[in-house]
Amino acid sequence: MIAELECVVLDCRAPRELAGFYRAPRELAGFYSVLLGGEIDRPDRRWACDGDWSTLHTPGGLVLAFQRVADHRPPNWPGQDPPQQFHLDFGVTELERAHDEVLAAGASLLDAGDENRGWRVYADPAGHPFCLVRH
Structure with a gap:
């Protein structure tokens, strides 16, 4: 190491x-x-x-x-100008409940996918993409 x-x-x-x-x-x-x-x-x-x-x-x-960063430009997901470079995945037990809670906390939904997919893409209040992933 x-x-x-x-x-x-x-x-x-x-x-x-x-x-x-x-x-x-x-x-x-x-x-x-x-x-x-x-x-x-x-x-x-x-x-x-x-x-x-x-x-x-x-x-x-x-x-x-x-x-x-004074001139911070949020990543453009799924586009690449500016690129996201990385994102965070957060495991959740109840996707629907977590969805409601992150939106109430200030997140924006970027991609809900379909009902069978086990993850959704959001942006935090500064525009960084992150995913909620069903365990």
């Missing part, structure tokens, strides 16, 4: 909105904190959180980081 994965970093215009500091209709909640749970901007010796960098330490141990 050469290295250990520290975190996954997503570029965006507003790091704290994705990590967990945007106003939802009834509460202060963040898209990924709603989706995955976890602790926002937990003190960590590896980095400092500020207006340009925010983190989410998930219950499973994964750390997502969000980095401000």
Whole structure:
């Protein structure tokens, strides 16, 4: 082994909105904190959180980081201008319930597929594609 994965970093215009500091209709909640749970901007010796960098330490141990890029252009899915480069897959037990919850948290549906397909494609509030995949 050469290295250990520290975190996954997503570029965006507003790091704290994705990590967990945007106003939802009834509460202060963040898209990924709603989706995955976890602790926002937990003190960590590896980095400092500020207006340009925010983190989410998930219950499973994964750390997502969000980095401000002033001229961020969201990926164009399924097109490639600009390309998506990578996306995240999230396993869910109940696809319909998860679908409703991610939309309520601020996601946009990109591709519902047909009723027999076990996954759907969404975009987070900054435009990054991700999939909900039925277990």
